Amino acid sequence: MFSFAKLVETDEVEDAAPTRARSQRRGASTSLDRVTFAYPGEAAAIASTSLHVDAGELVCLVGPSGSGKSTILNLIAGLLVPTSGRVLFDEEAIRGPGPERAVVFQDAALFPWLTLRDNVEYPLKLAGMPKGERRARSEQLLRMVHLWKFEGSHPHQLSGGMRQRGAIARALATDPAVLLMDEPFAALDAQTREILQGEVERIFQETKKTIVFVTHNVREAVRLADRVVLMGTRPGRILREIAIDLPRPRRIDEERVAWFAADVASEIRSEVEKIAKEEADDAWVAPGGPVHVDPRRNLGSGI
Amino acid sequence: MHDRTVVRAVTTSVVRLLLGYSMALVGGVLLGVALARAKAVKQFVGPLVLGLGSVPSICWLPVAILWFGLSETSIQVVVVLGALLPIAVATETAVRHVPPQIIRAARTMGASGPRLLATVVVPAAFPGILGGAKLGWTFALRSLMAGELLFVSGGLGQLLETGRDLGDTALVLAVVVLIVGLSRLSEWALFGRLDREVARRWGAEPA
Ligand SMILES: Nc1ncnc2c1ncn2[C@@H]1O[C@H](COP(=O)(O)OP(=O)(O)OP(=O)(O)O)[C@@H](O)[C@H]1O
Ligand SMILES: [Mg+2]
Numbered sequence: 376m377f378s379f380a381k382l383v384e385t386d387e388v389e390d391a392a393p394t395r396a397r398s399q400r401r402g403a404s405t406s407l408d409r410v411t412f413a414y415p416g417e418a419a420a421i422a423s424t425s426l427h428v429d430a431g432e433l434v435c436l437v438g439p440s441g442s443g444k445s446t447i448l449n450l451i452a453g454l455l456v457p458t459s460g461r462v463l464f465d466e467e468a469i470r471g472p473g474p475e476r477a478v479v480f481q482d483a484a485l486f487p488w489l490t491l492r493d494n495v496e497y498p499l500k501l502a503g504m505p506k507g508e509r510r511a512r513s514e515q516l517l518r519m520v521h522l523w524k525f526e527g528s529h530p531h532q533l534s535g536g537m538r539q540r541g542a543i544a545r546a547l548a549t550d551p552a553v554l555l556m557d558e559p560f561a562a563l564d565a566q567t568r569e570i571l572q573g574e575v576e577r578i579f580q581e582t583k584k585t586i587v588f589v590t591h592n593v594r595e596a597v598r599l600a601d602r603v604v605l606m607g608t609r610p611g612r613i614l615r616e617i618a619i620d621l622p623r624p625r626r627i628d629e630e631r632v633a634w635f636a637a638d639v640a641s642e643i644r645s646e647v648e649k650i651a652k653e654e655a656d657d658a659w660v661a662p663g664g665p666v667h668v669d670p671r672r673n674l675g676s677g678i
Numbered sequence: 679m680h681d682r683t684v685v686r687a688v689t690t691s692v693v694r695l696l697l698g699y700s701m702a703l704v705g706g707v708l709l710g711v712a713l714a715r716a717k718a719v720k721q722f723v724g725p726l727v728l729g730l731g732s733v734p735s736i737c738w739l740p741v742a743i744l745w746f747g748l749s750e751t752s753i754q755v756v757v758v759l760g761a762l763l764p765i766a767v768a769t770e771t772a773v774r775h776v777p778p779q780i781i782r783a784a785r786t787m788g789a790s791g792p793r794l795l796a797t798v799v800v801p802a803a804f805p806g807i808l809g810g811a812k813l814g815w816t817f818a819l820r821s822l823m824a825g826e827l828l829f830v831s832g833g834l835g836q837l838l839e840t841g842r843d844l845g846d847t848a849l850v851l852a853v854v855v856l857i858v859g860l861s862r863l864s865e866w867a868l869f870g871r872l873d874r875e876v877a878r879r880w881g882a883e884p885a
Contacts, residue, residue: 452786472785484783488801488879497797498787531881549787 400475402431402585403465403552405451410460412446420446422610423460430465430552431583435596436604437639439647443611444589448555451587452478464553474498477546481558483538485530491541492517492526498549516544520574536567540574547578553585561591569627572598576624593643597635598627605639607646609653615642683837688856690832691822694750695864698757699818703811706762710769710810711800727766735760735817736824753825760821761814768813772806773799805876812869819861834860 406427413419421443428434436444449455450462453472462469464476477498485494495513504512517523520540522533530538539559546554556575560568576599579586590596596603600619607614617639621631712719713727735756742752776799784798800807826835834853841849 449782452782454782454785471790472788474786474788476786478783478786480779480783482779484777484779486780486783486798486802487881488804497784501788501793501797529879529881531879545787 399582400550400552401583403475404428404430404463405465405476405553405585405587406463407447407450407457408461408463410450410457410462412443412450412455413458419458419610422612424612426604426613428553428585428587430585433579433586433588433599433601434604435600435602436587436589436606437591437593437596437643438606438611438614439608439643439650440591441611442606442608444606445557446611448478448557448587448589451553452476452555474502474549475551476553476555477549477551479539479542479546479554479556479559481561483530483535483542485538485541485545487530490527490529491522491533494530494541495545495548498545502549512548513544516548517541519547520544536563536571539563539571543571543574543578547582551584553587556586556588558589558591560595568595572627573624575599580623593636593640594627594632597632597639598625598629603635603639605642605646608650614646684853684856687832687834687837687853688860691826691834692860692864694753694757694833695818695822698754698822699761699815701754702758702761702765702814702818705758706765706810706814707769707800707807709762709766710807711773711795713766713770714773715795715799727763730759731763731767735763735821736828739825739828748829748831750831753822753829753831756821756825757818761818764817765807765810765814768810769803769807772803772810775806776802805880808869808872808876812865815865815868816861819857819864823857 404427407424409423409425410421411419411423412421424443424447426434426447436447438444446455450457451464451469453462453469453476469476485491486497489497492513495516496509499509499512514523514526517526520543522537522540522544525533525537530541533541542559560571563571572595575586575588578584579599588596588599590599593603597619603617603619604613605615605617606612617635619635621629621635625632709723709727713724714720738759739752739756742755746752746755780802781794781798784794789798822833823835823838826833827839829836834857838850838853841847841853
């Protein structure tokens with residue numbers, strides 16, 4: 376199987392010229408320092424939230440819908456500016472979006488008018504990489520995500536999972552220090568998702584990049600994360616952080632993954648119940664009586 | 679003699695059409711993009727565009743004649759105004775409907791300003807802009823025919839008028855058929871390849 380480490384080697388052998396994208400950029404830390412963010416005319420989406428992600432750490436954000444997970448990701452990406460507080464990248468305040476912080480969106484967001492290969496090369500073009508190098512780099516990235524055969528295809532000709540892998544290749548093109556992933560696998564079937572989880576873990580281990588990964592799927596979070604950050608709503612905030620010190624590589628069906636997931640899931644469930652109760656003016660009763668969590672199920676995937 | 683007149687009329691009309699349309703296309707796309715992306719432009723020019731767009735372009739002919747006399751310029755004013763506004767409106771809509779996710783993705787990769795506009799916003803809006811361009815072509819042709827009918831200066835419209843003067847029904851119908859042919863042929867020649875290209879890139883159903 377093609378590996379990222381190999382990718383770097385070939386790069387070095389084939390081309391001795393110094394380039395921006397080739398130097399293996401390791402992960403950098405990123406953090407929110409008492410950040411409050413409100414969309415214009417709305418109540419705070421997240422309130423006074425602090426989160427520190429270490430360089431080379433993989434953090435998963437989980438929590439009910441509307442708890443501000445995407446908001447946090449967009450703040451780190453520089454797409455949103457905090458109402459108050461500071462968002463830092465490598466100890467410096469973030470001023471806007473930048474290629475050192477790449478994003479993989481839920482719907483891939485590949486450009487439909489470009490071929491897969493041109494999509495991967497787009498950020499390299501922006502960075503001013505010469506054509507020859509660009510071609511080499513995009514080929515290596517597409518081989519890494521096993522899509523080389525489809526380099527000339529347009530996004531509409533690819534399956535959801537292939538598009539998502541294409542988006543990962545594009546995100547890695549400029550060799551970012553932080554990879555931000557917003558429910559990247561939510562729309563995929565369980566098998567494809569598992570394969571891609573494996574690839575994320577492999578890339579994470581081989582490149583030592585910092586990854587912030589948003590998911591609704593608690594199993595997915597526990598299977599991937601060094602630390603799971605559990606978020607609550609109204610206002611969006613961090614409820615609890617759970618370190619997952621299980622050895623890697625992990626498997627989604629491991630006993631210990633299931634055990635951690637059950638713990639996190641029950642906590643999310645009580646949070647969701649709390650919200651539902653508030654919404655129904657305290658007249659709400661949890662369907663099915665007391666909370667029962669079956670660790671063999673795909674916990675929390677439907678939240 | 680008839681043949682030469684017809685050929686000359688077709689040539690005159692086609693040259694006018696291409697000239698007026700290319701100006702309208704450039705102006706319309708620029709205006710449309712500005713309307714969609716610049717709040718100030720939308721605020722001050724937007725209502726004007728919608729208002730003017732509802733006026734059949736032939737209504738500008740009297741004004742144009744007052745300003746520019748019985749000249750090529752007057753005919754061009756009618757053609758350009760006829761095509762520019764629908765192109766601008768379609769472009770604005772297309773640019774507005776570019777999925778925000780696409781623009782966000784581009785920004786995270788470091789695109790901004792004119793670069794973002796040229797490499798992402800306009801290409802993403804291309805299917806819609808192409809629709810506007812096609813509409814503009816039809817409007818340009820209509821405006822030109824109306825203009826030429828009222829305006830003695832060669833072209834197919836005037837040939838229609840000549841046919842009427844001579845009571846030559848055959849000539850009038852022949853010119854109408856010619857206009858239909860010209861319209862279909864030019865659409866195919868101008869937009870056929872682009873249509874196929876959009877279908878190939880976006881899949882069967884372009885956005
Ligand atoms: N563009 C927007 N305009 C106004 N309010 C918004 C906007 N986007 C999100 N919000 C609000 O901000 C809050 C947090 O939203 P956010 O998208 O960060 O939640 P999330 O945790 O990602 O939810 P989900 O799991 O459903 O994706 C929600 O209450 C939502 O209604
Ligand atoms: Mg979200």
